[in-house]
Amino acid sequence: MKLYGAMLSPFVRKVAVVLTEKGISFDLARGGPGSSDPDFLACSPLGKIPAIDDDGFQLADSTAIATYIDAQYPDPRLIPDDPRLKGKAVFWDEFADTVLGASGLKILFNRLVGPKLLKVGGDEVVALQGEAELPRWVDWLETAVPDEGWLLGETFSLGDIAVASTFRTLAYVGHGVDAAVRPKTAAWYARVAARPAWAAVAAQEEPIAQRIMSM
Ligand SMILES: N[C@@H](CCC(=O)N[C@@H](CS)C(=O)NCC(=O)O)C(=O)O
Structure with missing residues (x-):
């Protein structure tokens, strides 16, 4: 999985920890305010970090990403069903x-x-x-x-x-x-x-x- 952003951001670190808790490896990619990289902007239309590209599925916003990851890769669950x-x-x-x-x-x-x-x-x-x-x-x-x-x-x-x-x-x-x-x-x-x-x-x-x- 490609994760756009820098670890200093609490939102990027949140996604990095969610992925790591689930044993999903990721490549950190540059992106963020001012970036004109079309691949990054395709993942993050608002230009904010984090954003991901998961085998062609592009998504931005740490909460949206964590929600997607938790549903797509449910072991272990981090957003409980209860x-x-x-x-x-x-x-x-x-x-x-x-x-x-x-x-x-x-x-x-x-x-x-x-x-x-x-x-x-x-x-x-x-x-x-x-x-x-x-x-x-x-x-x-x-x-x-x-x-x-x-x-x-x-x-x-x-x-x-x-x-x-x-x-x-x-x-x-x-x-x-x-x-x-x-x-x-x-x-x-x-x-x-x-x-x-x-x-x-x-x-x-x-x-x-x-x-x-x-x-
Ligand atoms: N609600 C977003 C917030 C993302 C966010 O604000 N990220 C900051 C970095 S910590 C950013 O990219 N700011 C650039 C901007 O607002 O243009 C999330 O949870 O991902």
Whole structure:
């Protein structure tokens, strides 16, 4: 499978971990904002990452891709069939992408991606706005994370992958999980990070992590 994007993106990492949990290998391909590669744009009409090409089937958006992959390659399921668990998995994925991510990416884009990677500058006012929004969500998460297991309880799901992936990206701008302040979230994150699929994706991300930390 071809996966367009860079691992720094929480959305791309989410798809990479979903694929790896299922034992599906992928080739990471360049693509993203500003790309004029017609193959990428055929997969991602909006020009965003991630996008995939699975044997000619082209799809964009991490949630759409994860939903497709989970149905097409159901072993193991990451979006449960049980209606209540399915609803919760979708909730956590949505929380990661549009709540935690929406605030956190204001910091990421304006302190790292814009000024350091794309060299187009950043808006510190927007970064500070993201920083002001974030505590509300991470404080709430600390009350919602279970002492053991996963966000759905016994069932590991797309929700765990999505929320953990957002935190991994936020760590690049100093907003990863702080164990001293949010120990339950930190313990849950450590359980996700200990999974072999997560570790394999983290190893693949290491070169970009090293590059960013040296900036
Ligand atoms: N809802 C989308 C969000 C994708 C997204 O916003 N990706 C960012 C990179 S982290 C992007 O490609 N941004 C470029 C743009 O918005 O033009 C998903 O889940 O895949």
